[in-house]
Amino acid sequence: MTEHADRLTPLGLMVLALLREGDMHPYEMIRLMRQRHDDRLVAITNGTLYHTVGRLLKLGLLAELGVDRHGNRPERTTYTLTDSGRAAVPEWVRRELPRIDRPEQFRIALAEAHNLQPDEVVDLLVARREALAAQHRVLCEGLAKAAVREVPEVYLIEVRRDAVLLEADLHWLAGFIVQLEHEDIDWDAGASDLTNDRYLAQRKAARQ
Numbered sequence: 001m002t003e004h005a006d007r008l009t010p011l012g013l014m015v016l017a018l019l020r021e022g023d024m025h026p027y028e029m030i031r032l033m034r035q036r037h038d039d040r041l042v043a044i045t046n047g048t049l050y051h052t053v054g055r056l057l058k059l060g061l062l063a064e065l066g067v068d069r070h071g072n073r074p075e076r077t078t079y080t081l082t083d084s085g086r087a088a089v090p091e092w093v094r095r096e097l098p099r100i101d102r103p104e105q106f107r108i109a110l111a112e113a114h115n116l117q118p119d120e121v122v123d124l125l126v127a128r129r130e131a132l133a134a135q136h137r138v139l140c141e142g143l144a145k146a147a148v149r150e151v152p153e154v155y156l157i158e159v160r161r162d163a164v165l166l167e168a169d170l171h172w173l174a175g176f177i178v179q180l181e182h183e184d185i186d187w188d189a190g191a192s193d194l195t196n197d198r199y200l201a202q203r204k205a206a207r208q
Helices: 010-019 026-035 046-058 083-096 103-111 118-148 157-181 189-193 197-207
Strands: 062-068 076-081
Touching: 010 026, 010 046, 010 076, 010 083, 010 103, 026 046, 026 076, 026 197, 046 062, 076 083, 083 103, 118 157
Parallel strands: none
Antiparallel strands: 062 076
């Protein structure tokens, strides 16, 4: 794990992942993220995105390609990934997929899991499943002890909810791992999408 990947914020990771599709200026990044509803995963404002781009530039993960100006529009600086920036995306995803202590980070890692090979994703998610199963066992044992001690139910509401959510997560995870192992998901679809007419039209509209 490099120092750069360790210092990435969720929005920083998403900017780097977006630039793996091609060079862009921040305005295009913002429009694409909003079109794709990436704001479900992380708050995206003009200010935070421009600040993030500046920070990534200082870290050496981005480089400026040039500044363009068309008509009365403000100047727009186009950015490209450096080798370190390109490598930071899979490293960050690799770190976050098996972790169970940062659920918001996991959602983003899962959304960007296509930056890893499916067999590696399986291994990372199996490790996550084992950690979640251990956590679920601890909760269930605690609830069983609470029942013996006749702890009032009002004190167990959050614990029971947590146990149910963990059980649902484990169920989903088991099914998803099977899908990956059986190659039921077209893992290369994202790469082929970069050349289709719909994607190219989306990129063109975001640049306007």
